[in-house]
Amino acid sequence: MRYTSKQAWLLGGILLSVMGSLFPFFWFVITSIKSQVRVEAIPPTWFPDWNFSFYQTVFTDHHFLRYIGNSLMVAGSTTVVALILGVPAAYALVRVRMAGKVWILGGLLTVSMFPQIVIVGPVWQMLSTMGGLNTHWGLVLPYVGLTLPLAIWILATFFKELPTELEEAARVDGCTTVQTMLKVMAPLAAPGIFTAAILTFIYAWNEFFLALLLLTDPVKQTLPVGIALFQGEFTMPWGEIAAASVLATLPLVVIVLVFQKGIVSGLSAGAVKS
Amino acid sequence: MSWLELTGIEKSFKDIAVLKDISLQASEGEFVVLLGPSGCGKSTLLRIIAGLEPQTQGTVSIGGRVVDHLSPRDRDIAMVFQQYALYPHLTVRENLAFGLTMRKEAPSVIKKRIQEAADLLEIHDLLDRRPKELSGGQRQRVAMGRAIVRKPKLFLFDEPLSNLDARLRTSLRVELKKLHQRLKTTMIYVTHDQVEAMTLGEKIMILHEGKVQQIGTARQIYDLPENPFVAGFMGNPPMNLFQGSLGVSNGLTQFYSGDMVIPLPCVTMASDANAYLGVRPEDILLKPSPAPAITLSGTIEVVENLGADVLLYVTVVDQRVIVRMPPTISKTPGEAVAMHIPESCLHVFVNEHRLKWKSGMNEG
Known part of the structure; x- marks a missing residue:
């Protein structure tokens, strides 16, 4: 197949951006399967020596399973709660005749644009009063608040169609209406619900800042915080961090693949004459 | 009290009145057609009967029970939509079962009803398909099936055939009529197609700009239109309808329209500025009639052969008259013709109302 120069440029651009975004991932994948000596080699080496010992120590020395469990708990609950609230909210916003609908939708969008650093203080304060610090529900609550606007927007778009x-x-x-x-x-609206679910889950799975501040008890901490706290006083265990990061990414990849099956495009075809 | 009764229904959206003082009575088992041009409010009226839309004023009662406060699910109605509105994520069988399942019918009953509906509509082969795998005609059959299985007290049809092509429309129209004859359930059918209205409707209500124009049988409406709108709306080709005025000259009533003057010896009526004179294309004769008739002379402009009929477009002074003739007639453009219109076939409207001019004649 021959490419015109325009196509060649386009292809080059695509390859470049894919490589750019995959390079960090690629780097910690190969780092995770190096031995300690190669990890610390200067200059860095491109070639791993297929040493999987970091994967072992992640589990044995760093409570990796606990972090995974906590993260699943928090991200799963966030997704479920966000959908339980978001689906009826989006449906009502689209279908119920009411005044100020545009303002509600606009307000949601505005809320979702607040920088985290602005809200984190009040959130900490409120949770502290409610006794929600160092609890999983205390983390789920702000996560739901932060992901709900996007979820509602995605769902509303689908319901409107x-x-x-x-x-x-x-x-x-x-x-009945319900x-x-x-x-x-x-x-x-299943494709929309899956999309909203995936995005919410990914957000909650990856979120670091709030989790770091609200969960100080190591037993409750989620994966991103856990991995960040691998580092000791004098050491930076790059190999373990890389291995844990690879493992942390896998569930996301699996979930996206699984949910993608549910996103059957054109499910609504045949409902009405198109 | 009639079985279905609408009393003084009014509907406004914001400040715009779309339905004005609509009243209708229908007896049990009757096939009622709501007919009118698009935007006349007929679909809104149907939705009010269904309970999908609240009326601004007035009462709906079904089977002797006022249903104004009831939601659609409690009115015991079934509705067939213009766009079919089949549930795309369910198979045909599940679509048919949906309403019954929601009403918690026993599985054996559901199975039996689906079987019956499938027999009636000949959709056995389609039961395990999904709506997107069906053609337009099949989808509309399934939509009808979904209504039938429920055995409702009242069927509502919202232009169910208007998305189908002409041949399919004709065959489904006949099936619908058979269906009504078998089920003997009251049906209300909204359409803008006068052929559907004439063929299906035992009672036709004509709506225009939110107001009832006439209620009657197809025959009554066709033969004795109540006003110029109904006269012009029913019939294809439409009635020849001249707008003009009535005046008296030499002791005779005359109809003036443009430069055309038509004497109306049958009308004993003083002058009026707002009048219409109408005559159906098939009521015009090209040879003298034994009955009292008026005569118009004109020139044939165009001859249209429709197979079963021939339409002559004749110019009379400054007006056009359409004449419907059997295909055996041989006329050519440019030919002069004398048209004879029996007086009994004349429709005269004064002030938007039909004028009854002789006792025993032209009255409903």
């Missing part, structure tokens, strides 16, 4: 006739058919067929939402609208 669905024909109103379907809802009317459901209502005539005997559904049943209409759960039995007809939600299945059809």
